[in-house]
Amino acid sequence: MKTIYSALLCALITVVSYGQTTKKEQDSTKHRHIKLDEVIVSGDIKTDPIHTTVTNNYDKNIVQPKNVADLFNDINGFSVIKRGNYAIDPSFRASQYEQLNVQYDGGTKAMHACPNRMDPITTHVIPEEISRIEIIKGPYTVRYGATFGGIINLVTQKPNGLETGLHGKASAGYETNGNSMVNMFQLHYIEDKYDIVGNIGYRDFGSYEDGDGVEIPSAFMSTDYGIKIGYNISDNQRLQAHWRQSFGRDVQHAALPMDTDYDNSSILSLDYKIVDLGEMVKSFSAKAYYSYVDHLMTNFNRPSFATTAAESSVDATTMGGKLELNWEPSEKITVFSGVDAMHIDRDGARVRTVKKNMMGVTLDTPLVYNDKVWQDSNINDFGVFTEAKWAIHPTAVLTAGVRYDLVKSEINDPADDFAARYNLEEKTDNNISATVSIKKQMTDGLTLEVAYGRGVRSANMIERYINHFSIGQDPYEYLGNPDLKPEVNNQFEIGFKGKNSNNSFKYASSFYYSQFENYIVGVVDPTITRKFMPTADPQFVKVFRNLDQAYKTGFEVMGDLSLFNDFYFKTQLAYVYAKNDDLNESLPLTPPFNASFIFGLKRDNYWANAQYNVISKQDHIAESFGETSTDGYETLDIKFGVIPFKDFTLGVAVLNAFDETYNNHLNFSFSNQENFGRTPITDPGRNFTAFVQYKF
Incomplete structure (x- = not known):
């Protein structure tokens, strides 16, 4: 891996030097801002991926997200997987975890250290720092790493469009249910040659109450800060560095067996881009990133502590990089070619101090055990790709791309029982992904999008190397399988986007079908019994296996009608049906049909809306995953915001x-909690919020 990153750095330095010698220096007042590849969707039909959506409404939401995953609640097709208020993962069309390619700023990644996902990537950047969320709805591009079910790009704040000098923003929020507070302060300093963005945030959330007044243990605190420095080397090149850290403290996880004492993450990224290199070569870009997560979890405040004290210290290192060349062999063809690499390394152990035997008798001398959590494992992914866009007509673009990933995984410190079960030589996957699509503007107001994508995902570290740990929605111990084949998603999709002549009515729809190969799930193995607490139920263990037959299909529909200039009515519908033919049940974590109806008013200085959410019953379930049928429900959210004077926003x-x-x-069930059975955790009851923001 060091060789790979040395090559990336050398290439970056070489091109920087080349750009400086081939372009004449111009007066600093003539510098133009080079757009880095942080943004995937730019509004250019010649470069944008197909089947995309962009959302950017944090200020207008006027509520306090717990973490970045909360920003997905209002995006059509999304649900969230909830284990409390902190460990929240986005789910899109019944794809989740590593099935979704979640990244920051066009490629930066930070993988979780906890096998129970107490610290998913969405916890390492605060919501206030996200300026927009870009979504590619399937494996319809090969440029941003291996992609199975879709790409989520979280774009952080940058100083585009601001005048030179000092700018800033301060915001604060409060919500009654949990007595929770959020604070954030951000500064921008901009000159022609360079710019700096810095921010610091603090969040203190208490345990919330559900609609019956039952307090759900879900409190947490976090402190975050970051700094982004950009330097315009010349009029055609830009270099940018981004450093940030996040510190989670005293995090309660209602639906996990332990709590987080601390979760510390550090992320560093370096981006470079040069444009106008010649008649054919339009741009060259380079990215390198590094992240480290240090995580400690304990059961010291849980019922199981009376019998066994457990303390688990784990860490995760993620690093990677990308080189991409944008070239145009002809006026109608745009090509992106490049290489990328990602390295994930995890280690750590759980120390158990057993104070009572299986009969409940206190031991004179407690027994101490050291359980290997990650067994010092790593995964390396080296990718090469080419994607071409051909303007076959002034109103139509054909896209085709192919990608090859060499994925190597190894385990360096296996537990004895794991080593005895498997051949633990280094494993290698050779994955081929591809896509072809066409985007056609049918009329001035109607666009048709048709796409096929083959997305391939190698098994993640949990699926390969977890060794008798409870990591699912159910109480089973899970056992990894290093011999898993890569998952394949063959996805077909057709979509329409349009509006009428006066722009008073907008609509969008997508219909998709996915045929899976080698889909990975945990399946009960009656030949393997529990390793820890052998007398507890369930007695047997789940082992990750590949399915032969599985698929999903579904749709999203949206309509937005403007009324009397200032009023609007918007509705969104989403449904997904997933089937595991091998076990004759649903695939796990498939959300039910949901719909939202929004009636609102928006003017320049104030806005208001009422959103009525209807979620249907879900009885198409994965019983083998521990799922139970879930009743439907309806909720109403009412929001009001006003700008009483320039640059000041107030919302309730x-x-x-x-x-x-x-x-x-998709909520997980209570686990190891006093006075709670193993039932799904309930969501917050009525909650009043207030939000204030000032820009200068």
Whole structure:
């Protein structure tokens, strides 16, 4: 890996030097801002991927997201997987975790250290720092790493469009349910030659109450800061560095067996781009990133502590890079070619101090065990890709791309029982991904998008190397399988986007079908018994296996009607059906049909809306995953925002105005909690919020 990153750095330095010698220096007042590859969707039909959506409405939401995953609640087709208020993962069309390619600023990644995903990537950057979310709805591009179910690009704040000098933003929020507070302060300093963005944030969330007044243990605190420095080397090249750290403290996880004492993450990224290199070569870009997560979890405040004290210290290192060349062999053809690499390394152990035997008798001398969590494992992914866009007509673009990934995985410190079960030589996957699509503007107001994508994902580290740990929605111990074949998603999609002549009515729809190969799930193996607490139920263990037959299909529909200039009515519908033919049940974590109806008013200085959410019953479930049928429910959210004077925003909201007691189908169940059975955790009841923001 060091060789790979040395090559990336050398290439970057070489091109910087080349750019400086081939372009004449111009007066600093003539510098133009080179757009780095942080943004995937730019509004250019010749370069944008197909089947995309962009959202950017944090200021207008006027509520306090717990973490970045909360920003997905209002995006059509998305649900969230919830284990408390902190460990929240986005789910899109029943794809989740590494099935979704989640990244920051066009490629930066930070992988979780906890096998129970107490610290998913969405916890390492605060929501206030996200300026927009870009979504590619399937494996329809090969440029941004191996992609199975779609890409989520979280774009952080940058100083585009601001005048030179000092600018800033301060915001604060409060919500009554949990007595929770959020604060953030951000500064921009901009000159022609360079710019700096710095921010610091603090969040203190208490345990919330559901609609029945039951307190759900879900408190947490986090402190975050970051600094981004950009330097315009010349009029055609830019270099940018981004450093940030996040510190989570005293995090309660209602649906996990332990709590987080601390979760510290550090992320460093370096981006470079040069444009106008010649008649054919339009641009060259380079990215390198590094992240480290240090995580400690314990059961010291849980019922199981009376019998066994457990303390688990784990860490994760992620590093990677990308080189990409944009060239145009002809006026109608644009090509992106490049290489990328990603390295993931995890290690750590759980120390168990057993104070009572299986009969409940206190031991004179406690027994101490050291359980290897990650067994010092790593995964390396080296990719090469080419994607071409051909303007076959002034109103139509044909896209085709192919990608090859060499994925190597190894385990360096296996537990004895794991080593005895498997051949643990280094494993190698050779993955081929491809896509072909066409985007056609049918009329001035209607665009047709048709796409096929083959997305391939190698098994992640949990699926390969976890060794008898409870990591699912159910109480089973899970056992990894190093011999898993890569998952394949053959996805077909057709979509329409349009508007009428006066722009008063907008609509969009997508219909998709995915045929899976080698889909990875945990399946009960009656030949393997529990390793820890052998007398507990369930007695047997789940082992990760590949399925032969699985698929999903679904749709999203949106309509937005403007009324009397200032009023609007918007509705969104989403449905996904997934089937595991091998076990004759649903695939796990498939959300039910959901719909939202929004009636609102928007003017320059104030806005208001009422959103009515309808979630149907979900009885098409994965019983083997521990799922149970979930009742439908309805909620109402009301929001109001105003700009009483320039650059000052004030907002108030009431969420779940009906004080409904409910749980989302994707919520995990209470685990190792006093006075709670193993039932899905309930969501917050009525919640009043206030938000204030000042820009200068």
